[in-house]
Amino acid sequence: MELYKTNQLKIYNSLSKTKEVFKPVIEGKVGMYVCGPTVYSNVHLGNVRTFMSFDMIFRYLKHLGYKVRYVRNITDAGHLENDADAGEDRIAKKARLEEIEPMEVVQRYTVDFHETLQKINNLPPSIEPTATGHIVEQIEIIKDILEKGLAYEVNGSVYFDVLKYNENEHYGILSGRNIEDSIHNTRELDGQSEKKNPQDFALWKKADERHIMRWPSPWSNGFPGWHLECSAMSTKYLGETFDIHGGGMDLKFPHHECEIAQSKTKNGVEPVNYWMHANMLILNGQKMAKSTGNYILPNEIFSGDNKILSKAFSPSATRFFMLQANYRSILDFTNTGLEAAEKGYIKLMEALSNIDKIEVSKESSIDIKAWKQKCYDAMNDDFNTPVLIANLFEAVKFVNLLNEKKATIIEEDLEEFKVTINAFVFDVLGLKNELKEDSSDKLSGVVSMLIKMRKDARDNKDWALSDKIRDELAALGIQLKDGKEGTTFSIN
Numbered sequence: 001m002e003l004y005k006t007n008q009l010k011i012y013n014s015l016s017k018t019k020e021v022f023k024p025v026i027e028g029k030v031g032m033y034v035c036g037p038t039v040y041s042n043v044h045l046g047n048v049r050t051f052m053s054f055d056m057i058f059r060y061l062k063h064l065g066y067k068v069r070y071v072r073n074i075t076d077a078g079h080l081e082n083d084a085d086a087g088e089d090r091i092a093k094k095a096r097l098e099e100i101e102p103m104e105v106v107q108r109y110t111v112d113f114h115e116t117l118q119k120i121n122n123l124p125p126s127i128e129p130t131a132t133g134h135i136v137e138q139i140e141i142i143k144d145i146l147e148k149g150l151a152y153e154v155n156g157s158v159y160f161d162v163l164k165y166n167e168n169e170h171y172g173i174l175s176g177r178n179i180e181d182s183i184h185n186t187r188e189l190d191g192q193s194e195k196k197n198p199q200d201f202a203l204w205k206k207a208d209e210r211h212i213m214r215w216p217s218p219w220s221n222g223f224p225g226w227h228l229e230c231s232a233m234s235t236k237y238l239g240e241t242f243d244i245h246g247g248g249m250d251l252k253f254p255h256h257e258c259e260i261a262q263s264k265t266k267n268g269v270e271p272v273n274y275w276m277h278a279n280m281l282i283l284n285g286q287k288m289a290k291s292t293g294n295y296i297l298p299n300e301i302f303s304g305d306n307k308i309l310s311k312a313f314s315p316s317a318t319r320f321f322m323l324q325a326n327y328r329s330i331l332d333f334t335n336t337g338l339e340a341a342e343k344g345y346i347k348l349m350e351a352l353s354n355i356d357k358i359e360v361s362k363e364s365s366i367d368i369k370a371w372k373q374k375c376y377d378a379m380n381d382d383f384n385t386p387v388l389i390a391n392l393f394e395a396v397k398f399v400n401l402l403n404e405k406k407a408t409i410i411e412e413d414l415e416e417f418k419v420t421i422n423a424f425v426f427d428v429l430g431l432k433n434e435l436k437e438d439s440s441d442k443l444s445g446v447v448s449m450l451i452k453m454r455k456d457a458r459d460n461k462d463w464a465l466s467d468k469i470r471d472e473l474a475a476l477g478i479q480l481k482d483g484k485e486g487t488t489f490s491i492n
């Protein structure tokens with residue numbers, strides 16, 4: 001039986017501002033949309049945290065037995081420098097500055113994004129659609145909103161009429177802003193706004209001569225507004241009403257507020273049942289900013305190449321550090337915090353290796369079922385990873401007590417303990433055992449070195465040394481095989 005049938009998962013819904021029991025639209029299936037990156041620069045550490053939080057959520061939903069369709073887009077056009085429909089397209093600007101094609105910018109930073117997320121062991125989403133791949137769908141939505149009278153065209157650009165929408169609906173329902181406050185503070189480059197009201201936002205923008213990225217539409221050669229792509233792609237792949245929409249806290253307004261207005265106007269139904277927002281990350285107690293030097297790139301953590309850090313930290317230690325905070329809390333990224341997390345991570349991995357040394361008894365003095373329930377309770381409580389991790393450290397204590405013979409366990413309980421701890425550490429939290437990988441890498445390195453020394457010995461006709469290396473390796477269970485392509489080895 002699937003685990004979701006016996007687990008009551010609660011999710012904090014940013015829309016209702018309460019924890020609600022999770023009930024998907026279709027039993028056993030989950031549709032989840034997360035706003036992806038605008039690929040015009042190396043992925044920001046704050047974004048890495050957001051995507052890692054949703055990776056953990058994706059992993060736990062899968063662990064519970066749900067069939068999850070996880071859609072995360074790539075914004076490769078339409079996101080202007082200023083979120084309020086003004087300025088240059090971020091990607092086009094980078095392309096102009098670097099004198100390359102916009103799609104070269106997109107390719108370069110999409111690759112960086114994927115590589116970084118892969119390093120911290122994020123699973124790929126089920127679908128990763130791009131804004132430029134869905135221009136047709138976006139134009140169709142604009143036509144529909146125009147027909148319904150909730151948008152208007154000015155000089156080849158189309159704007160959403162927020163005040164008119166607000167007559168029958170509630171603009172600001174997610175962010176809690178009232179209509180007077182929710183002004184998209186537009187100062188167009190020419191100083192003139194085409195909008196009827198400052199709250200309105202662009203669905204389509206006419207491209208000026210400088211604008212490289214442009215598509216034909218009934219209104220002008222131009223490009224879609226940034227908010228529109230997410231309405232188009234989430235509806236296309238997940239339906240008019242889907243289960244979970246996630247993103248960083250900073251996207252609540254205007255981005256997600258606009259998405260709700262667009263999708264609701266187009267489809268006449270609530271687009272999303274559970275809105276989830278991951279909190280931000282600060283560095284040494286302050287906002288990260290390139291200009292002040294209080295800034296770090298994800299790759300600099302893994303290389304240690306940043307003066308903020310005392311040394312390099314592995315992707316798993318970094319991931320473990322981030323998961324020690326609840327996804328809805330602000331995370332302060334510090335060297336001390338990373339050092340402490342690394343120690344904890346190593347302790348956990350050592351305990352996992354020591355589980356195999358545990359001897360079974362005729363009685364259990366540890367209540368494994370109660371411990372296991374506490375792990376599930378933590379995750380069912382809006383994915384509370386810090387509480388889960390506290391329970392995993394409780395398990396580390398069990399392993400030590402059992403190996404020191406200060407506690408006992410029966411075979412059946414030990415099996416359940418192993419399966420549960422492995423599932424939470426590797427499948428749900430997405431950690432890797434880097435210690436294990438490290439030692440097997442080192443062993444391969446040492447054997448390769450001995451093979452090379454044996455070859456040198458043979459080249460020098462020192463048969464005694466050559467045989468000694470082969471025989472002593474064989475005694476350790478390492479077999480050398482000489483072939484045309486050189487010598488290979490296998491470890492028994």
Ligand SMILES: [Zn+2]
Pocket residue numbers: 034035036230255
């Ligand atoms: Zn979005």
